[in-house]
Amino acid sequence: MAGQHLTPVEDAVSHILAQATALAGSETVPLADSLGRVLAEDLLVPADVPPADNSAVDGYALRTEDFVANQPLPVSARVPAGQAPAAIKPGTAVRIFTGSEIPEGANAVVMQERADVSDAGVVIRADVSDGQNIRRRGQDLTRGDLALARGTRIRPQEMGLLASMGTARVPVRPRLKVAVLSTGDELVEPGVALKPGQIYNTNRFTLLGLLAETGCDVVLCETLRDNREATQATLKRAASEADLVITSGGVSVGEEDHVRAVLESSGELSLWRMAIKPGKPLAFGSFEGTPVLGLPGNPAAVLVTFLVVGIPYIRKRQGVTDYRVYGEQLPAAFSVDSASVRKEFVRARKEIHDQQVMVAAYPNQSSGMLSSACWADGLAVVPEHTAIIPGDIITYYSFAELLG
Known part of the structure; x- marks a missing residue:
């Protein structure tokens, strides 16, 4: 699949995903440490949630047959949350609070705002119906049902659901171990004074942030100097330590682009050059059996290609069941003349124009301008062979959605 032609984005992503297999094995982690992890097995509901009928409001529990308009009901008991109640006495009401278990025999709760209390009891100033303001046992989860499926990526809401089931430890897939290799003699770390010809290593920190967002463990992070032997030696070490090697730079056509050359001569290069803007010189292959994703060197191109290609691949390796991304269809507030x-992925953001949500593009889409991505909140897609005028409907992906 390697060659001089440009592989369409969809074909490139399909090819790369076809090589992605989920990591084997599993581990259990405390619920508090499960955020962002991927479930390794189906989880069934061990018991009904909630475990008993409970009140949805602060108010008064009663039997509907005892209700008579404008007639007071004596208050026979008080049920704070966390205490097991006694059965309700016929002809009375019970003071109850949100989350408190419903006393046996009661079949309705009236919120306190609809009740007048006096020494004679409580007068209800509203209609009363069976089941009113009662959260039924098993309303959220029923024992034996599927709570969460294998391959679910755990978000805060899944953590809360697991807590509601009493789950203290969670079976999850192992974390993907990633090696990050930047290339170029010109690169120096932030904090060091630049000498002539030097630039700061932007891509390392972009990738470290992206990998943290996607729940990966970075096991090696180094800069490759422009030397073929050193490149090969570092790739060999990275391949032995990681499940995936990600490089930035070194995959174009220059004499000092050694990553692609090493993959072609000593590894496998199955894809090179994608019909994407920015990020054309993307490469994918393997070295000593470990997959290698070679990203371009320009900072904005690194971000875009990682979001478009890297994240779906990583999600599939992590065992995520649904790793697709669904964009929004919105009108453009920009034009593309030629x-x-x-396929171009434009750094863009949603704005209100004439009381309508539209997608605006950053004025300068140079692949070297990472400031455009800081201004933006997502990517707008301009299909191949397509010019855009304001008002045309385009696909827009927010960064939040792309990162999952």
Whole structure:
């Protein structure tokens, strides 16, 4: 699949995903440490949630047959949350609070705002119906049902659901171990004074942030100097320590682009050059059996290609069942005059124009301008061979959705 032609984005992503297999094995982690992890097995509901009928409001529990308009009901008991109540006495009401278990025999709760209390009892100033303001046992989860399926990525809401089931430890897939290799003699770390010809290593920190967002463990992070032997030696070490090697730079056509050359000569290069803008010189292959994703060197191109190609691949390796991303269809507030043979991912954001949500593009879409991504909140897609005028409907992906 490698060659001089440009592989369409969809074909490139399909090819790369076809090589992605989920990590084997599992581990259990405390519920508090499960955020972002992927479930390794189906989880069934061990007991009804809630475990008993309970009140949805602060108020008064009663039997509907005892209700008579404008007639007081004596208050026979008080049921704070967390205490097991006694059965309700016929002809009375019970003071109750949100989350308190419903006394046996009661079949309705009237909120306190609809009740007048006096020494004679409580007068209800509202209609009363069977089941009113009662959360039924098993209303949220029923014992034996599927709570969460294998391959679910755990978000805060899943953590809360697991807690409601009494789950203290969670079976999850192992974390993907990733090696991050930047390339270039010109790169120096932030905090060091630049000498002539040097630039700061932007891509390392972009990738470290993206990998943290996707729940990966970075096991090696180094800069490759522009030397073929050193590149091969570091790739060999990275391949032995990681489940995935990600490089930035070194995959284009220059004499000092050694990553692609090493993959071609000593590993496998199955894809090179994608019909995407920015990020054309993307490469994918393997070295000593470990997959290698070679990203371009320009900072904005690194971000875009990681979001478009890297994240779906990583999600599938993590065992996520649904790793697709669904964009929004919105009108463009920008124009693209000349159609390109490459699909363009424009750094963009949603704005209100004439009381309508539209997608605005950053004025300068250079692949070297990472400031455009800081201004943006997502990517707008300009299809191949397509010019855009304001008002045209385009696909827009928010960064939040792309990161999952």
